[in-house]
Structures are given as C-alpha cells and as structure tokens.
Amino acid sequence: MNFRVHVRVLPRRGLLDPQGQAVEHALKALNFEGAGNVHVGKAIEIDVAAADEAAARAAAKAMCDKLLANPVTEDYQIEVEAR
C-alpha cells in the first residue's frame, strides 16, 4: 500500500528557539496579542510504500531517528495518511 507520511520536526521544548521568539515578537507587533509560545520547525512529506499503516509509521520513525530529526535538539511528530 502507498501512504503519505507527514513529519513535523520542532525544536525541543526548553531549548532556546530564537526563530520562534522572533516570529512571536512579530505577531505581537501586528497586534495578535493572544498569540504566544511560538515555535518554528520543519514539515517534511514523504511517499512511503509499506504493507500497512503500522509499517509505514515504523519506517517514518526510523527515518526520523536516523536523519530527519536531531536527537539532541529536536522532537518530531508523524502522521500517516492512506493514499
């Protein structure tokens, strides 16, 4: 089966995220006063052929652990969508 895998990689909470802070300041400057706790990361989309959704998810997790996210500084979330 074919799946579309969506990976979100974000700076680990608690580490300084200057990009998130800069965007937050800009949002406040635009009077979005309710906006806060902004973090900027990456979105990665991948077609994955796998036997089932669990296998696609496991493959995506391996990709994140090996390459897509830095285990020291980043966390990731995976969503799997059947095609």
Next chain:
Amino acid sequence: MIRVAVIRFPGSNCEPDAHRAVVREGGEAFYVFHRETDLRDADAVILPGGFSYGDYLRAGAIARFSPIMAAIERHAADGKPVVGICNGFQILCESGLLPGALMRNAGLKYLSRPVDVRIERTDTPFTNAYQKGEIIRIPIGHGDGRFTATEDVIADLEARGQVVLRYVDTGMPDVSANPNGALHDIAAISNREGNVVGMMPHPERLADELLGSDAGTRVFTSLVRWKRPALVANT
C-alpha cells in the same frame, strides 16, 4: 612527515586554506573526496568549513552519511587525530563522534568576525603548541554555531576537561564575547580521548603573517609535531 587528509564535501569551501596551513607548517596534505572510502594512509583528518550539501535539513546532517565517513569513524576509533572546523564540527556532532549539537545562532544572524577564545585544553593534536589559558583572536563565519547539549553532557564535558576553546570577553568593542549563545561559552570541544576535536572558529583563515596575524597557525604546528602518546591505561 605527517600525512593529512583534507576531506572535500560538495559545498566545502575552506579546504584550500586548511591544506595550505598544513603544508606551510611542514606537513603533507592531500584532498580526499567525500565519495571515496579510503583515507589513503592518512595520519590525520581535517573536516573543513563550508556548507556541505547546502546545509539542507541541518548543517552536517547529510554529509555525515557520505561514504568517506565510515573510514573517518574507524580512524577516530583508532585514536588518530580528527579535527572538524565549523561545518566540520557540525558534521562531527551529527555523526556522533562528538557529543551535542550546533544550533542556529541566538541572534539569528550569520556572523563573520573575529572572536577571542581561551585555550582550555592543550593535550590534543591540535592545541599542544599553545599555552593553557592563552587567549587568541581568530575568525568565525557561521549561522549555526550555538553549541547545545543536555545538562548532563555539558557537566561531563566540563568535568573531563573536554572544552578545548572558550569564548572570552576581552572588551572587544560593540560585539558580544559569546557570539552565538553557545552553552558555557563553548567554542571547541574534544572527545574523551582528545584525538577528535571540533571547533567553530577558523584557525586556517589566520595562519599567515601576511594577513596581519597568524594566531591560528599553531593549530597546524600542533598537528604536524604531534606524536601520539604511548598507550596509557584508560582512566
């Protein structure tokens, strides 16, 4: 004569300076392309600065899977000298040869300017020609130089004396002593054994008196005269 492999990744740009600095100090230097799998009997390895693979994904994240890296990991495991400068430091962290990570500069800007760093460790192949505590002024040029690691890892680095260079405030006007927000003002670290060193500043860019200073030269003097200590018991 020491034989030094200078690794070329797609996007490296400091390799001629590193090559020249080694030769100038009396070593033999040669380029090894990242697709090669053999270090050709090199005694030491330099991972130069630049933007390998365009810094795509994260600086150093893709270069660490280059074919040559397996040979570099074996070379490092054998206790032989490896230095990563700037992008080379990022590659060493991504590959796990050094702990921690280099994150986006706290000020978000790419910084190209001199920094003052204190020599904190001199029993490495790259700093033995300096005096401990000596302060040198050499350039940085990076956007991702904020050394970051967990508290445990930082405490361990400090306890084992693995911080090799530290940014210090000598009153340089208009700039912060710590340019990028690195934890503990760390500019360079080594592995436990001291044979693998990563540094954000560029000693190879200031290795000729013609440039007004040769403060970085002794990194290469250190390497060329380095004699591997006789095997000692691991402590």
